[in-house]
Amino acid sequence: MDMVFQLLFQGIGIGSVYALVALGFVLIFRATNVVNFAQGEFSMVAAFLMVIFSVDLEWPYWISFLLSLGGMAIYGALFNLGVYFPLRHRTYLPVIISTIGASILVSNSTLALYGPQPQVLQPLLDFPGFNIGTVYLDAQYLLIIGLTVVLVAFQYWFFEHTLLGKKLQATSQDKEMASLLGIPVATMIMLTFVYSAMIGGLAGILVAPILFVSIHMGGTIALKAFAATIIGGFGDVAGAIIGGLALGVIETFGAAYVSVPYKDGFAFLVLVAFLVFRPQGIFGERVAEKA
Amino acid sequence: MTNFTRRSFTSALALGVAAPAFLRNASAQSATIKIGQVVPITGPAAEAGKYAMAGAKIALDEINKKGGILGKQVEIITEDDQTTNPGAVLAFSKLATNPDIVAFVTSIRSTQVHAMAPDIAKIAKPTMFGGTDPTLTKLGNPWLFRCRPNDTFSGKVIAEFGVKELGLKKWGIVHSTDAFGTNGMKALEASLLALGVTPVAIQGYANQSQDFTPVVLALKQAGIDIISSYFTFENDLGIFARQLRQLGVNAPWVGSPSIVNTTAIKLAGAALNNTYGVADYAEESSPEAKAFADTYRAMMKVAPDNQSSWTYDGMNLLAVAINKAGKTDPEAVRAAMLSIKGYKGAEGEYNFDANGDGLHGYNVVKNVGGKIEFAKHIEFPA
Numbered sequence: 174m175d176m177v178f179q180l181l182f183q184g185i186g187i188g189s190v191y192a193l194v195a196l197g198f199v200l201i202f203r204a205t206n207v208v209n210f211a212q213g214e215f216s217m218v219a220a221f222l223m224v225i226f227s228v229d230l231e232w233p234y235w236i237s238f239l240l241s242l243g244g245m246a247i248y249g250a251l252f253n254l255g256v257y258f259p260l261r262h263r264t265y266l267p268v269i270i271s272t273i274g275a276s277i278l279v280s281n282s283t284l285a286l287y288g289p290q291p292q293v294l295q296p297l298l299d300f301p302g303f304n305i306g307t308v309y310l311d312a313q314y315l316l317i318i319g320l321t322v323v324l325v326a327f328q329y330w331f332f333e334h335t336l337l338g339k340k341l342q343a344t345s346q347d348k349e350m351a352s353l354l355g356i357p358v359a360t361m362i363m364l365t366f367v368y369s370a371m372i373g374g375l376a377g378i379l380v381a382p383i384l385f386v387s388i389h390m391g392g393t394i395a396l397k398a399f400a401a402t403i404i405g406g407f408g409d410v411a412g413a414i415i416g417g418l419a420l421g422v423i424e425t426f427g428a429a430y431v432s433v434p435y436k437d438g439f440a441f442l443v444l445v446a447f448l449v450f451r452p453q454g455i456f457g458e459r460v461a462e463k464a
Numbered sequence: 465m466t467n468f469t470r471r472s473f474t475s476a477l478a479l480g481v482a483a484p485a486f487l488r489n490a491s492a493q494s495a496t497i498k499i500g501q502v503v504p505i506t507g508p509a510a511e512a513g514k515y516a517m518a519g520a521k522i523a524l525d526e527i528n529k530k531g532g533i534l535g536k537q538v539e540i541i542t543e544d545d546q547t548t549n550p551g552a553v554l555a556f557s558k559l560a561t562n563p564d565i566v567a568f569v570t571s572i573r574s575t576q577v578h579a580m581a582p583d584i585a586k587i588a589k590p591t592m593f594g595g596t597d598p599t600l601t602k603l604g605n606p607w608l609f610r611c612r613p614n615d616t617f618s619g620k621v622i623a624e625f626g627v628k629e630l631g632l633k634k635w636g637i638v639h640s641t642d643a644f645g646t647n648g649m650k651a652l653e654a655s656l657l658a659l660g661v662t663p664v665a666i667q668g669y670a671n672q673s674q675d676f677t678p679v680v681l682a683l684k685q686a687g688i689d690i691i692s693s694y695f696t697f698e699n700d701l702g703i704f705a706r707q708l709r710q711l712g713v714n715a716p717w718v719g720s721p722s723i724v725n726t727t728a729i730k731l732a733g734a735a736l737n738n739t740y741g742v743a744d745y746a747e748e749s750s751p752e753a754k755a756f757a758d759t760y761r762a763m764m765k766v767a768p769d770n771q772s773s774w775t776y777d778g779m780n781l782l783a784v785a786i787n788k789a790g791k792t793d794p795e796a797v798r799a800a801m802l803s804i805k806g807y808k809g810a811e812g813e814y815n816f817d818a819n820g821d822g823l824h825g826y827n828v829v830k831n832v833g834g835k836i837e838f839a840k841h842i843e844f845p846a
Contacts, residue, residue, distance in 0.1 A: 176681055179711070183677040289508045290727050291699040302710060309710050384674055385699045385731055393672050429678035434641045434668045436678070 175307045180425050186314030188421020189321040193376035194398035195405070195413035196328070197369040203345035203408050204365040205257060207268045211276035213395025215370045216377025219245050220386040221283055223378050224292045234297065241378060242371055249370025253363050261362075280388045289388070296382035317379045324372070325414055332410075341365060397424075400444040406454025415455055419443075496539040497532065497792065499782060500559035501775070502570040502580070507547025512572070512771045517542060518764050519772030520569055522756070523779035533786050540779075541565060545576060552576040553583065560587045566792040567591065569778045572612075572771060574600060581605050589794045590785070590801060592778035594770070601819035607794075609801055611774040611781065612744045612811060613823040619651030621742050621826040621842045622718050626690050627659045629828075629840065630716055635663040636688035638679060638704065640671055640696040648694035648720055664688055669704075671696055676704040680711045691717040698722065702731030709735045716740065724829055724836050725769075736831050740839060744811050745773040746827035748838035756810035770811070777809035781822070812841070 194216060201209045222244045226237030256275045260268045302311040332338040343351040344361040352358045377391065384390055398413075401420045405412025420440050427439035447454060501520055504513035520540055528537050541562065543555035552571055559565055560583060567590040571577050574595030584591045585605045593600070598614040626632055635656060639649035649666065656663055665686035667679045683691065691713075695701040701722060708717075717739040722728055724741035747757040747768065756776055760768040782797075784807060789796035804822075807814040814822040825843030829836050 176685075179681065180677060183675055187675050288511075291702070291731060293731055293733075307712070309712070311710060383703065385702055387699055389672060393674065425675065425678060428675075429681060433678050433682070434670055436673065437670055 176429070178308045180429050181422065182308065182310060182314070184422035184425035185418055186311070186317055186421070187425065188418035189314075189317045190376055190380045190394060190417075191398045191401045191420055192321055192414045192417025193317075193324070193379075194373055194394050195401040195417045196324075196410065197373040197376075198395075198398055198402045199408060199410055199413045200365055200369045200372070202402070204341070204362050205261075205268070207257070207265050207272070208399070209369070210269065210272040210395075211252070211256070211279065212369070212373055212398070213391030213393075214276050214279045215245065215248070215373030215391070216380070216394060217283065217386075217388060217391035218248060218279060219374030219377040220294065220381040220390060221287065221292075222374075223294055223381060224287075224386050228292065228294065234295070238297075238378065242374060245370045245374035246367045248374075249367040250363060252370060253366035257362070257366065258359070261359075280391070283388045287388070291385040291387040294378075294381040294386050297379075311383075313379070313382050320375070320379065321414075324375075325410075328410065337364075397440055400440055402454075403444055404447050404454055406456035409454065409456040412454050412456040494564045495536065497534065497536045497566060497786070498539050498541055498562070498564045499779065500556075500562070500565040500568045501540050501542045502545050502552055502555045502559065502568065502576075503542055504547040504551075505542070505544035507545075507551070509547040509573075513544075513547075515764070515769065515771035516572065516775045518760065519768075519775035520779050522759050522763065522772075523776045523783075527779065527783045533783050534790070534792070538783070540569075545571060549576055549579040553579050556580045556583050565589070566786070566794075567782050567797065569593075569775055569782070571595060572774065577608070581608065584608065590782065590797050592775075592782065594774040594778075601821050606798060606820075609778075609781070609816065609820045609822060611778045611809075611814075611822055612770065613826050614821060615648065616651055617824060617826050617844065618720055618742050619648060619653075619655045620844060621828065622652055622692050622720070623655035623659055623661075624842050625740065625742075625828045625840065626692065626716075626718050627656070627661055630690065630718075632690035632716065633661050634687060634689040635661060636665040636667070636683040636686060636691045636715075637663050637693070638667050638669065638683070638691065639694040640700070641668040642671055642696055644696050645694040652692060652694070669700070671700060673700055674703070676700075676707045677711070679704065680708050680713060683708075684711065684713055688713075689715050691715055693717065693719040693723065695720070695722050695728075698725065698727040698731055701728050702735075705732040705735035705739075718742075718828070721770075724831060729831065729834055729836075733834075737833055739831050740828055741831070741836075742826040743770070743829045743836070744823070744826060745770040746829050746836070746838045746841075749812070749827045749841055750808065752808045753810045768810075773810040777811050777814070777822075780809060781807065781814065813843070 198212050219241050222241040223237055226232050226240050227234055256271050260271055296313045298312045300312055302309060332342055340356045341361050343356055344358050348358050397420055401416035402413050405416025423443055424436050424440045428436035503516045504510055524538055524540055532538050543558050545552035545555045570591055570593045572594035574597035577593045577595040577600055581603055584607050591607050592609050592611050594612045596612055596615045598616045601610055637649055639645040665683050665688055667682055669679060719741045721743055723739060724743050747753055757768050785797050785801040786792055789800040802816050805815050812823050816822050827841050828839045830839045
């Protein structure tokens, strides 16, 4: 029984990371109708910014944290200007290819600057974790789960109860109508990229003390997060969260009770099953209604 | 413009055909003995390349101080392999066109040695290398000489040390499912079976796993009392080590060489305390290893590792073999190299077998608070 709880905790922990990255995917998808294949690099870049500020320059953790998030906001804006904006009137295909190109460029530039050796980032909290019975609760995972809850709550409040949030929602639902109503669509999309980069960056910074900082860290997480968004229902915020958590739990239990080498296989088996039997995802109807 | 006649063409052709003979003659009269070295100067392994060059340079200075080879001073000519296989092939063929070069010191990467092997067979000159893939000395290429123990010995040494030295019988093996990890696991399992021990848990994982909880829980449930591992990437090793200790598994751990490399120790930190690893170079393993370490540290200001120790041995072995042969003729040098027995290098005692494998044992080292200490040397008959 202890084993079940241990696996559940670990699954929810890693699932929260997928959920955070998936959230970034969904926001950009809703705003632009395009899947951003450089979403994983948002996490990687933020983690490297943390390494630069807090390890190389030895600045205090909190200042480094804020600077990294600020850096990600700028990065998101630049990403929008360089990768999306010039192609905004084209179909989705050139934009997707453009994001793939950006992903390759960013990860290889980081490789050129930092080399292939993984870097160490200290965790936010000083104490490593504690036991409840024989179940070990890792402090960093607890932090990740907690922050995911806070962020989801914030996001709900922001999109449903603030004017800016409503403008962003209107933009994502119907750009032409939003523009007729005087909403600055280009600015709204820019803000979406900024927010998405910050959220992806936050996921990267949170997970870095556990998975270490390397140029590959974004890729593996983003692939799972992408699967999570499909399971949840593409374009649905709640779906991304549920999808991320479900994926984390399923792959952890699958690995423990069936086979460890096929751990990633379970995640993608679930993905394929959803694509075949329920392509609209868990929260599909609501998306269909909206469309 | 002069006319290009048939006669001038044939004479040019004749000269071209005869050139190698002239050049070979010229090489005999060259003022120094030249040795070609293929190293990564650019690319991901550039840092390791610096170490490899330093190891060879230290040997070179010592050889020249003692009067050189056959009474001539020695010179190293380096070419960059760019840390890629095509780069290695290119670098080697560039060196091969220089007829003055009598022998080569090449790569620590098995895949690059595989790539260069056909050209090495063609040029037919003694070539030292550091890759540990066992098949390299079984290619039927008589010019390849290995200056590190090959991978079949790591499994044997891990099994021997865990079963006989530590007296532990309930083995758990964790391995990457790639070629390196799977082959390592199979070799270790075979060595354990030979000692009458059947592993109680064998857990494979895919590279770049983010979570090892299921693996650790499986080891725990199997009731293992010793862990062994073949990890390909240090970040996987780091994540596993931390989760292993967090979930309360404190069994002794004897790992493949990656467990004692500096990146792994940096990433995993205290989680690797008191673990054992096999290492071909260990500073405290012999007076020769210690002497090399002192010189290396004075020159490079960092601790030496196997990147430099094998090139140091490779250069020295070439000097011994050529001096023993009394000439630079490749066949004579090859025969002299194969007859080397009991040569004490930085990596260990060289006893070349017919395949060209110089070393037949490993050192077991222990991680004591982040410092690598020598524990035991285990040697097998050549």
